[in-house]
Amino acid sequence: MAELKRTPFYDYHVKSNAKMVDFAGWEMPLLYRGIIDEHHHTRTKASIFDVSHMGRLKFTGKQAEAFLQKICTRNLAKGSVGQSMYSLVCNESGGVLDDVIVSRFDSHFLMVCNASNREKLLAWFNQHMQGLNVSLEDETASSAMVAIQGPKVVELLDSVLPEPLSDIKRYHFDTQRYMMIIKYTLFRSGYTGEDGAEIILGNSAASMAMGYLLKTDGENSLLKPAGLGARDTLRMEAGMPLYGHELSEQGDPLSAGLGWAVDLTKDFIGADALRKISAAGLKQKLVGLVLDTPRAARQGFNVLQGGNTIGTVTSGCLSPTLKKSIAMAYVNADASALGTNLQVDLRGTAVNATVTALPFYKRPK
């Protein structure tokens, strides 16, 4: 078995007694204190997640933007320097290769992609870069990334960073220096439905930065670590898709409800196929379901209407914040209207489920 990769924070996770698991070939923390505890802490205070396993790809060159426009569904021209944009990368059939965030810097672009798709994307990009004035550098191994999420994050980071997070708008970023030495990029974004930041910095500064941020003041620390288990329940409540569940090469972004991240007037790989899919009308749509049960639905469970299978669950959990069984599922378009009553086959029992708007949870203003 190939050895698992480790992030710059591995020693910290082990010292903190995190339960480590294999995620996309990386040895990552599933939890520290407990998934539900970490979930609640994120929704009420502030959690820090190690997300260094995600791919960080740097694009430079005169045709870097033209290349990214060719492979991304989103119209990146609409983003200014200092802005991040969510996009899909599709194959020629309109199937989703990954969902990514592309950030425009002064003289380069940075793409953050899923850990599980990094190598696939590198091969895809190298194939489609031929003949274009663009260079691709994989910065994953030389950098670290953390997500700091929760209602107390803005005030916390405002008090410790040289320049306030409050000054950065949502889905925008800034590159700063701590004590003039440690360079880091601060993004006002996240995958939990809470306010907060994602920070990218060099490997060598990583453990120092973590130690600094986590200066504990005992059991009631404002900022606590959280693992991949809570990351999953948080994003599910926020109705956010996860590659391998809501997104895959077998599905298109339009059926996933991500048409807002697809510019069909632009030419990109997969645009023709997506225009045809759009014109024909979507056969299936991704919906949110709230189930009448204390149990969780899981990926692969059938969704029924009048005894007929009309869909499949892509993700499900017992929502720690809402205390309801929630799920996302693809269902036939004619069963996707809000309020539609369906059933989910939950391990042999048909449980009632109602089509509900996403996100399930919205942070209070």
Add this chain to the structure above:
Amino acid sequence: MAAPADRKYASTHEWHKTEGDVVVIGITQHAVDELTDITFVELPAAGKKISAGASFGEIESVKATSELYSGIAGEIVASNAALKDDPSLVNQDPYGKGWLVKVKPANPAELDALMSADQYNAKHG
């Protein structure tokens, strides 16, 4: 936390403790650590007959759902009703308050075939 010496263990992580003429069944700390936060437990009604090596219920956590297996054949005498309101009792006290079912064994000698605490701890300590 080492598995206590006063009971026997199935390879599927269920402990079996003799209390008079019933055998109490629960899951080990090791199993609880793998499952993480438990959110629901599906247990059989009193009177149900169960077989050795067969599933008698399901335990659901934030992470996943697992089957519960009995190491012995017998008849369910009681299921832990407290778990309906508070499944986290299994996380808090897997060897005590988090017990799952009480079984009248069909053949008490079947317990001898299960692992001792030492054997279980050697495998999963």
